[in-house]
Amino acid sequence: MTSVMWFRRDLRSADNPALLAALADGPTLPLFVLDPALWDPAGPSRRAYLVASLRALRRDVPVSVLQGDPVRRVVEAAQEVGATSVHIAADFGPHGRERDAAVEQALRDAGVELVRTSSPYAVAPDRVKNGSAQPYKVFTPFSKAWGEHGWRAPAGALPSDARWRHLKETVDLPDVELPEGLELPEAGEAAAIDAWHDFADRLADYDEARNLPGVPGTSRMSHHLKWGEIHPRTILADLGGPRGKGPATYRTEIAWRDFYADVLFQRPDSARDYYRPEFASMQYDDPGADLDAWKEGRTGFPIVDAGMRQLLATGWVHNRLRMIVASFLVKDLHVEWQHGARHFMHWLVDGDLASNQHGWQWTAGSGTDASPYFRVFNPTSQGRKFDPAADYIKRWVPELADVADPHEPSADDRDRVGYPAPIVDHQAERREALDRYEAIKS
Numbered sequence: 001m002t003s004v005m006w007f008r009r010d011l012r013s014a015d016n017p018a019l020l021a022a023l024a025d026g027p028t029l030p031l032f033v034l035d036p037a038l039w040d041p042a043g044p045s046r047r048a049y050l051v052a053s054l055r056a057l058r059r060d061v062p063v064s065v066l067q068g069d070p071v072r073r074v075v076e077a078a079q080e081v082g083a084t085s086v087h088i089a090a091d092f093g094p095h096g097r098e099r100d101a102a103v104e105q106a107l108r109d110a111g112v113e114l115v116r117t118s119s120p121y122a123v124a125p126d127r128v129k130n131g132s133a134q135p136y137k138v139f140t141p142f143s144k145a146w147g148e149h150g151w152r153a154p155a156g157a158l159p160s161d162a163r164w165r166h167l168k169e170t171v172d173l174p175d176v177e178l179p180e181g182l183e184l185p186e187a188g189e190a191a192a193i194d195a196w197h198d199f200a201d202r203l204a205d206y207d208e209a210r211n212l213p214g215v216p217g218t219s220r221m222s223h224h225l226k227w228g229e230i231h232p233r234t235i236l237a238d239l240g241g242p243r244g245k246g247p248a249t250y251r252t253e254i255a256w257r258d259f260y261a262d263v264l265f266q267r268p269d270s271a272r273d274y275y276r277p278e279f280a281s282m283q284y285d286d287p288g289a290d291l292d293a294w295k296e297g298r299t300g301f302p303i304v305d306a307g308m309r310q311l312l313a314t315g316w317v318h319n320r321l322r323m324i325v326a327s328f329l330v331k332d333l334h335v336e337w338q339h340g341a342r343h344f345m346h347w348l349v350d351g352d353l354a355s356n357q358h359g360w361q362w363t364a365g366s367g368t369d370a371s372p373y374f375r376v377f378n379p380t381s382q383g384r385k386f387d388p389a390a391d392y393i394k395r396w397v398p399e400l401a402d403v404a405d406p407h408e409p410s411a412d413d414r415d416r417v418g419y420p421a422p423i424v425d426h427q428a429e430r431r432e433a434l435d436r437y438e439a440i441k442s
């Protein structure tokens with residue numbers, strides 16, 4: 001029997017249970033569909049990374065690429081090769097679930113079965129439940145139950161006798177032009193495994209170093225995980241049982257990823273709307289020139305501008321900076337989180353609806369485990385604390401490299417190097433944010 005393996009965000013050959021299930025059925029057509037619903041809103045960094053990742057996958061798996069609505073394209077592909085089954089890793093996002101249900105119906109009408117095996121998560125959404133069989137709404141108990149639930153061991157490597165089918169006509173992968181100065185990390189399964197092995201030397205220090213944006217203290221695995229170039233199962237198996245703070249904290253971060261996927265599965269509306277509905281009635285400002293200044297990294301707050309410029313230059317931002325810049329947009333500029341989340345999704349190579357929208361909602365105070373709204377990040381003291389030597393600021397805001405205090409340049413220094421004055425007074429906006437919060441609390 002012939003089968004189709006429809007790749008989506010599982011762009012690897014090893015530890016890929018859906019691919020193994022397809023190959024177990026017989027000769028397999030490996031397929032990727034460039035879906036305009038996902039391609040069109042993606043920014044150049046995500047598009048370019050996806051294309052690079054598909055090219056890398058093709059070194060091991062001869063993927064045929066089609067373009068268009070998967071509901072039509074997957075059925076056409078299955079019919080062309082006479083497949084009786086189409087294999088996928090389950091998608092739990094709002095768009096993915098709807099799309100897969102529509103594809104499943106169309107395949108059924110054509111006499112082809114859609115088979116879901118595994119997911120992009122260590123523990124798939126809707127599995128971890130509390131004693132009353134309800135999903136968790138708070139991370140810490142979720143994380144404990146998640147650890148107790150456990151996960152499968154990695155699936156095997158790609159069999160050497162894999163038999164492949166091809167489509168007669170496929171589309172060429174497009175060359176994506178990147179804006180000047182944007183440099184992306186290397187894509188693909190081999191790069192993911194190298195990055196993971198490279199991080200092994202830094203894992204012991206992860207618990208401390210992960211908060212310092214000026215040093216390479218985090219793993220930089222998020223884009224590899226996002227595109228499934230490596231599965232969290234593989235990572236968790238390498239981490240083994242508890243052995244020191246570094247590995248334990250790293251395991252907790254993987255649990256956050258699964259938690260947010262679970263939360264989004266339970267509350268698909270939280271991709272767009274406030275997880276805590278009372279926040280919808282808070283007073284926000286219409287986004288205008290301030291939002292543009294934030295996007296372009298010229299707010300006059302060096303640590304904020306460094307983060308925003310890192311995003312535009314690399315398609316990635318350090319977690320500490322994601323929190324600082326998000327807090328600044330919502331609490332200093334009083335702009336609704338959705339505007340910032342959209343900008344992030346446009347540029348982040350690791351842009352993931354669940355982690356991104358809930359990272360934003362957490363910072364905005366409207367999400368699960370919300371950081372208390374009254375805890376407003378002071379961008380300058382965050383910079384001083386987490387980037388004490390201003391290495392990070394100097395890297396991304398190079399005009400501040402030689403000023404006396406890169407965290408808070410004097411007016412003279414700003415004039416001299418052409419760096420803008422702060423667009424707001426942080427203390428005044430902090431009070432304003434708290435007043436607006438008081439109004440919805442009562």
Ligand code: FAD
Pocket residue numbers: 210218219220221222223225226253254256257260317318319320322323326344348350351352353355356357359360363
């Ligand atoms: P590491 O510190 O090495 O963490 C290891 C892995 O754990 C990450 O690769 C990621 O898969 C997972 N992880 C770590 N922190 C979190 C977290 N808070 N939530 C969920 N998963 C986590 N992460 C994304 O993958 N995609 C996003 O679109 C995204 N948007 C975010 C937006 C905001 C406003 C915030 C505050 C956080 C966001 N995060 C997002 C989470 C986190 O910032 C990134 O996962 C992390 O910076 C990626 O770098 P790393 O791989 O070096 O992280």
